Amino acid sequence: MSAPAKEAPTASALAHNYHPLPVEIATGEGAWVTDVDGRRYLDLLAAYSAVNFGHGHPRLIAAAKLQLDRVTLVSRAFHNDRLEPFAQELAALAGKRMVLPMNTGAEAVESGIKVARAWGYRVKGVPDGAATIVVASGNFHGRTTTIVSFSDDPSARDGFGPYTPGFRIVPYGDAAAVEAAIDDTTVAVLLEPVQGEAGVVVPPEDYLPAVRRSCDEHRVLMIADEIQSGLGRVGATFACDLVDVVPDLYLLGKALGGGIVPVSAVVGNEDVLGVLRPGEHGSTFGGNPLAAAVGIEVVRMLATGEPQRRARELGDVLRARLETLIGHGITAVRTRGLWAGVDIDPTLGTAREVCERMMAGGVLAKDTHGQTVRFAPPIVISEADLQHALDVFEASLRP
Numbered sequence: 001m002s003a004p005a006k007e008a009p010t011a012s013a014l015a016h017n018y019h020p021l022p023v024e025i026a027t028g029e030g031a032w033v034t035d036v037d038g039r040r041y042l043d044l045l046a047a048y049s050a051v052n053f054g055h056g057h058p059r060l061i062a063a064a065k066l067q068l069d070r071v072t073l074v075s076r077a078f079h080n081d082r083l084e085p086f087a088q089e090l091a092a093l094a095g096k097r098m099v100l101p102m103n104t105g106a107e108a109v110e111s112g113i114k115v116a117r118a119w120g121y122r123v124k125g126v127p128d129g130a131a132t133i134v135v136a137s138g139n140f141h142g143r144t145t146t147i148v149s150f151s152d153d154p155s156a157r158d159g160f161g162p163y164t165p166g167f168r169i170v171p172y173g174d175a176a177a178v179e180a181a182i183d184d185t186t187v188a189v190l191l192e193p194v195q196g197e198a199g200v201v202v203p204p205e206d207y208l209p210a211v212r213r214s215c216d217e218h219r220v221l222m223i224a225d226e227i228q229s230g231l232g233r234v235g236a237t238f239a240c241d242l243v244d245v246v247p248d249l250y251l252l253g254k255a256l257g258g259g260i261v262p263v264s265a266v267v268g269n270e271d272v273l274g275v276l277r278p279g280e281h282g283s284t285f286g287g288n289p290l291a292a293a294v295g296i297e298v299v300r301m302l303a304t305g306e307p308q309r310r311a312r313e314l315g316d317v318l319r320a321r322l323e324t325l326i327g328h329g330i331t332a333v334r335t336r337g338l339w340a341g342v343d344i345d346p347t348l349g350t351a352r353e354v355c356e357r358m359m360a361g362g363v364l365a366k367d368t369h370g371q372t373v374r375f376a377p378p379i380v381i382s383e384a385d386l387q388h389a390l391d392v393f394e395a396s397l398r399p
Contacts, residue, residue: 021359021366028055031381033364042389044365044377048196049228049339051259053301054380060258060297067293075284082292089299091267093237094250098273100266101287105227105253106142108264111281112190112223112251113146115266117166118275120187124219127185134181134189134220136172140197141190141225153197173203175210182214188221188248189214193239196228199372200334200341208245215248221272222247227264231255232302232379235312235337242336248272258298263291307379311338314386318375321390329397340375341368348397357396363389 023041025033031054034040046052053060067082074080087099100115102108116133120126135141135150148156149163157163168186170177178189189211195201215222224247229239231252236242238250249272253264262285266273285291301307315337322333322340332343344351351367358365365373373393377386 021355021364023359023364030054030056031378031385040362041359042363042377042381042385042392044363044375044389046376046378047259048254048366049231049233049376050254050257052232052255052379053258053298053307054378055259057258057380059301060260060294063293063297064258064260064290067290070289072290073285073288076282076287080287080289080292082289082296083287086287086292086295086299089296089303090252090256090265093299093303094267095246096250096267097269098267100273100276100281101292102253102264102266102283103262103285103291104142105251105264106144106147107283107286108227108251108253108266109141109147109190109225110144111266112188112225112249114281115249115268115273115276116188116190116221116223118280119221119272120185122275123271124187126187130185131187132166132168132183132185134168134170134178134186136191136195137169138172138195138198138201139169139190139192140195141192141227172198172201173207175207175214178211179214182218182220186218186220188223190223190225192225192229193242193245194229194234194336194339196339196374196376197368198341199343199368200336200339200374202334202336205243208240208243212245212247221249223249223251225251227251227253228376229336229339231298232307232311233337233339233376235315236308237302239336256295256298257291258294260294261291263295263298265295311379314338314377314379314381314383317383317386318390321387325394325397329394338377338379338381342373342375344371344373344397346371348399353399354393354396357399358392361392361396363392365393 024036026036027034033043091099117131120131141147146164150167151157168181170181224240226238249268257263319335334341351371351373355365355367
């Protein structure tokens, strides 16, 4: 019997689940990164908002280094002295009383789904196995098999079935559609207050308040996925704050780990998160001392209000500059704080091509859905550097 044929060698040992720009980053500081050849770039992506406070923020690095010399992991089989302070301070920042710590954003979403279903069965009285959750079209909540089951993005969903039932997709921004989708089996409405992956899509001002009213009227949980929009990015602690809405559960991640370690959390009150019983949900690394130590510093920085203020002020600069380009290479701009989705005129090429031209000019950004460039620079970026990055972007609109 002949030996099986060997696969042809590839240029990389990495699975092909990403298509990154051709730059190899070696170091980073603040809003700047440096590649292996010593060339510096302004980072306008901030790791999809995970690096809101900049690369290597001294306060966060100091907290991590201190904890590295103490203890980094004990699992949730035992208490650790960083976790309870982290939970208390994060809950206070969100105006809630209880925290479920996890690692990644997708884990926070999965945890929120489990909590909502348990609440529906144990508190609301939905028949076991019948719970439904209303979600929005254009959503991006992660890439687990459950989460892609309620995605309508073919690149995330197609080819990964069979899919998990129990979700109803309605148009984003349409509060009446949410209301119509709710019935006696509905346990939650799960939404992004601003849809990041979709291109920084901002709903109508009355959308979230109307969804909140529907949830209250029908005894349904409102779950806000603030993994990208939360923790200062939009010029407020949470995007829900911009329209005076308080969800039953916040789903947090990305910036919560300061760009140092993966940290996520579900934040709510005892009447909802209290439905979990020991042994029903967990994570070996969730709430580990290193993550909690960094998370405490992130929360304390946000508690000052300074990152939020800075994102508002620089967001005004970003919006004003981008709006001058409408009709001059871009067709639309959507912003919330220091976060923008910019639609590129197709006659100039794709958003990927614009990002490649920006990279050649020393600025890194990321395309999405073909014609949209997303801007999410670290909140610590200087106004001068932001203006420089926008100069490069404007020049990149001229092939």
